Amino acid sequence: MSKIPATVVTGFLGAGKTTIIRNMLQNAGGRKIALIINEFGDLGVDGDILTGCGIETCSEDDVVELTNGCICCTVADDFIPTMEKLLARPDAPDHIVIETSGLALPQPLVAAFNWPEMKTRVTVDGVVTVVDAAAVSEGRFAEDEDRVAAQRLADESLDHDNPLEELFEDQLRAADLVVLNKADLIDAEALARVKDEVGQKTARSVRTVVSELGRLATDVLLGIRAGTEDLIADRKSHHEMEHETGEEHDHDHDEFESFVVEAGALADREAFAAALPELLSRYDILRLKGFAEVPGKTMRLVVQAVGKRVETYFDRPWKAGETRASRLVVIGLHDGLDEATRAAIAGDLAQMIETGARQAAE
Numbered sequence: 001m002s003k004i005p006a007t008v009v010t011g012f013l014g015a016g017k018t019t020i021i022r023n024m025l026q027n028a029g030g031r032k033i034a035l036i037i038n039e040f041g042d043l044g045v046d047g048d049i050l051t052g053c054g055i056e057t058c059s060e061d062d063v064v065e066l067t068n069g070c071i072c073c074t075v076a077d078d079f080i081p082t083m084e085k086l087l088a089r090p091d092a093p094d095h096i097v098i099e100t101s102g103l104a105l106p107q108p109l110v111a112a113f114n115w116p117e118m119k120t121r122v123t124v125d126g127v128v129t130v131v132d133a134a135a136v137s138e139g140r141f142a143e144d145e146d147r148v149a150a151q152r153l154a155d156e157s158l159d160h161d162n163p164l165e166e167l168f169e170d171q172l173r174a175a176d177l178v179v180l181n182k183a184d185l186i187d188a189e190a191l192a193r194v195k196d197e198v199g200q201k202t203a204r205s206v207r208t209v210v211s212e213l214g215r216l217a218t219d220v221l222l223g224i225r226a227g228t229e230d231l232i233a234d235r236k237s238h239h240e241m242e243h244e245t246g247e248e249h250d251h252d253h254d255e256f257e258s259f260v261v262e263a264g265a266l267a268d269r270e271a272f273a274a275a276l277p278e279l280l281s282r283y284d285i286l287r288l289k290g291f292a293e294v295p296g297k298t299m300r301l302v303v304q305a306v307g308k309r310v311e312t313y314f315d316r317p318w319k320a321g322e323t324r325a326s327r328l329v330v331i332g333l334h335d336g337l338d339e340a341t342r343a344a345i346a347g348d349l350a351q352m353i354e355t356g357a358r359q360a361a362e
C-alpha cells in the first residue's frame with residue numbers, strides 16, 4: 001500500500017498560509033485533499049474562512065480544525081488522533097495538507113510521522129515555509145541591535161533571545177520549499193535582499209519561489225516527495241539545540257498571547273479599517289483577525305490585519321443559528337499583553353466597532 005503524502009504549510013503569523021492553501025484548493029486538479037488547520041487562539045478563523053470560501057473541493061468534512069494549542073505541543077493528544085481518524089475513513093484522501101499555526105515549530109510535527117502509528121501509512125511530501133517578504137523587508141524578524149545593546153547595559157543576565165527571530169529561523173530550517181509571498185508589496189531590489197537574507201537562514205540549499213497573493217501552481221507545492229520525516233533530525237530548532245547543550249527553556253509558546261474580543265455590530269467599516277493600523281502599532285499587536293457583523297448585510301465581514309495592512313471583505317451569509325456579532329482574535333507578545341493591556345485593547349476595539357472608529361480614534 002503506498003503512503004499518503006502530507007504537506008506541512010508553515011510560516012509566521014499572517015505570512016499568507018491560508019491564502020496559498022485557498023488558491024491550491026481552487027486548483028486542486030482533481031486531487032482529493034484533506035486539510036488539518038491549526039491555530040493559535042481558540043477562535044478558528046482560518047478553517048472557517050476556507051470552508052466559507054465556497055470552493056467545491058473544500059467542504060466542512062474535508063477540514064479538521066485544531067485550536068487546542070499549537071500543533072507542535074499537542075502532537076500526541078491532538079494531531080496523531082486526528083490523523084488516525086482521517087486515515088480510517090473509507091474514502092481516504094489523495095493528499096493531506098496541514099497548516100500549522102503561525103507560531104508553531106514544524107520539527108515536532110514532522111517527527112511525529114516517524115511514530116509507528118504513522119510511519120507505514122503517511123509520509124511528509126514536503127515542508128512549505130511561507131515568508132511574508134514585505135515583513136522581512138521591513139526588518140520585522142531582525143534583532144534590533146540598539147535595543148539589545150541597551151538591554152545588555154541595563155541587565156547582563158537578561159534573556160536576549162528574540163522569539164520572532166528564533167521562530168522565523170526554525171520555520172526556515174525545516175523547509176523543503178520556501179515561498180516568498182507578498183512580493184506585490186515590495187520592489188525587485190527589496191525582494192532580492194529578502195531572498196538573500198532568507199537564503200542565509202536556511203543553511204541548506206532550498207528551492208525558493210516567489211508569489212503574489214498566494215498564487216502558485218499546485219504542482220510546485222504538492223509532489224515534492226521529500227520524505228522529510230527521514231531528514232528532520234538534521235533540521236533542529238533552537239529549542240532542540242538548546243536541549244542538547246543543556247540550556248533548555250520550556251517551549252510552550254509562553255512568549256506569545258492571544259485573546260478574543262467580542263463586540264456588537266460594526267458601525268463604520270471604512271473608518272474602522274482606517275483606524276486599525278494605529279491600534280496595532282500602539283499595542284504592538286502581531287496579528288488580528290476574525291469576523292464582524294455589519295447592520296443591513298446578510299453576509300459576515302472578514303477582518304484581517306497584519307502590521308500596517310488591513311483587509312475587510314464579505315465572505316458568506318451568516319448561517320441560521322449563528323450569533324451575528326463581531327469576534328476578533330488578537331495575538332501579540334506575552335510581555336506586551338498583560339491583563340490591563342488586554343482590557344484596554346478590548347475596550348478600544350469594542351468602541352471602534354460599535355460607535356464608529358473616527359470617534360474612538362479622536
Ligand SMILES: Nc1nc2c(ncn2[C@@H]2O[C@H](COP(=O)(O)OP(=O)(O)OP(=O)(O)O)[C@@H](O)[C@H]2O)c(=O)[nH]1
Nearest residue numbers: 013014015016017018019102182212213214304311
Ligand atoms: N498584498 C498581499 N496580501 C496578501 C498576500 N498573501 C496574503 N495576503 C493577505 O495577508 C493577510 C493574511 O493572510 P493569511 O493567508 O490569512 O495568512 P496566514 O499565514 O494564514 O495567517 P495566520 O494563520 O494568522 O498565521 C490576509 O489579509 C491576506 O489577504 C500577498 O501575496 N499579497
